[in-house]
Amino acid sequence: MVGSVFRPLHRGSCSVQCSHCNLREICLPVGLTRDELERIDGRLVAARRHVSHGEALFRTGDRFDAVYAVWTGFFKTVLTSSDGRAQVTGFQMAGELIGLDAIDKGVHAVDAVALEDAQVCVMPFHDLAALGREIPSLQAQFSRLMSREIANDHEAMFVLGNMHAEERVAAFLLNLMHRLQARGFSSSSVELRMSREEIGSFLGLKLETVSRTLSKFQASGLLFVRQRHITITDPNGLRHLIDGVSV
């Protein structure tokens, strides 16, 4: 277990310093001054927590008491109905927040599951709120991130409500590559962390349809796909598929 040797460093009074984090320009502290960054060091993030591949950061029904920022690794959030149907509501990567939907009810309504070994920054919501009062630009950025999640969800609703299978998959790939690119990864080649079934759940499609669509994209010369490895050779071709669709 890679993570366990680090655990002592990330627990208890040992402070996690946002000011030295390589994600500080992507994550919650965006826009804070040097001075403000140092004021939140050790006070915003109570601890780092390891979550192994396949394990849950939290589950539906768990009490909400902290917001999580992905530090390393990859997550999915899944909303499950009492008759067992599941909807993947999002995939989260480095610098993205998890748990925002639970602030209202104080109870988590989704499962957050690691799609690979991962580490998250634990931000107790009580502390986050207090720091937000002290540092207005932190509160502002937190509001912006909640707003961004709402806007992203509206985009997802558009995909689910208006698009055909090919358009959905193309939109998914472009969104994913765009976010990876913003984090310094290749914008053309990726090792997917999620299964066809998980992609399908997010997109409102069955796994066979996702698989068929990727095969068709390959046959059309838009990309190469082999299991979970995907190389996009014609991003403009993908964009053309969803033509008018903004964002």
Place this chain on the structure above:
Amino acid sequence: MVGSVFRPLHRGSCSVQCSHCNLREICLPVGLTRDELERIDGRLVAARRHVSHGEALFRTGDRFDAVYAVWTGFFKTVLTSSDGRAQVTGFQMAGELIGLDAIDKGVHAVDAVALEDAQVCVMPFHDLAALGREIPSLQAQFSRLMSREIANDHEAMFVLGNMHAEERVAAFLLNLMHRLQARGFSSSSVELRMSREEIGSFLGLKLETVSRTLSKFQASGLLFVRQRHITITDPNGLRHLIDGVSV
């Protein structure tokens, strides 16, 4: 035009008092003390604004500078792609906020259109943020409402991604009646404010499918429908249709 005679009262320095609003237990100020309520009087809501049936409160591309609370009337928000396809992302009624998705980018990404003559409370975001700093429970409630919108959107994604036409329409009706009931209206009878096409857009269905589904529900004895008037006679029957689905 009913509203115009009130306009002078709602403009400029004339203060809008949340402490005397009949929505104060439903809207943003939920949970504020008497004292806190009086502190936001005339400072949170800069003005009330009338929006006539069919007109837009704001449109895609408009600069964001205020959050709106519905005071009277009924709205839809619509996300439109550049090729003209539209997705209704929500319907908003009294006490619900509009515009939260624009905080991040500072530009509105949806049209907010009144489905009947309406009045909204205009809350300049700058003032809202400042008051949030001054009154922590206001900031807390604002965060809760943003969180609630995220959770609602996830529910909508579940509906779009997992449900069949009948389930979608049933879920829509139950959600609508539940929200109306919370505002003191009948939970069984309603005059819909939106067209079949708008319902369909929200649910990812065509208007004919919505129409057929309502007719089928009537034939099954679940409700009476006549144009936009709907009376639900068997709410448990509707709930049974979406069985396991939580919320």
Place this chain on the structure above:
DNA sequence: CGCGAACTTGAGGCGTGTCAACCCCTGTGG
């Protein structure tokens, strides 16, 4: 009274789901 918008209803087509068989890759144990 007549027009247009919204709604209803029917017939037929199509895209995606369903079901099933097979393939690929990885890990495990003999």
Place this chain on the structure above:
DNA sequence: CCACAGGGGTTGACACGCCTCAAGTTCGCG
């Protein structure tokens, strides 16, 4: 080092639910 098992992925045939297209009805409004 190979055999085997199992999960994930691919591909095909067929079914069916919703969309499309079209005609007719109802209602509100000038």
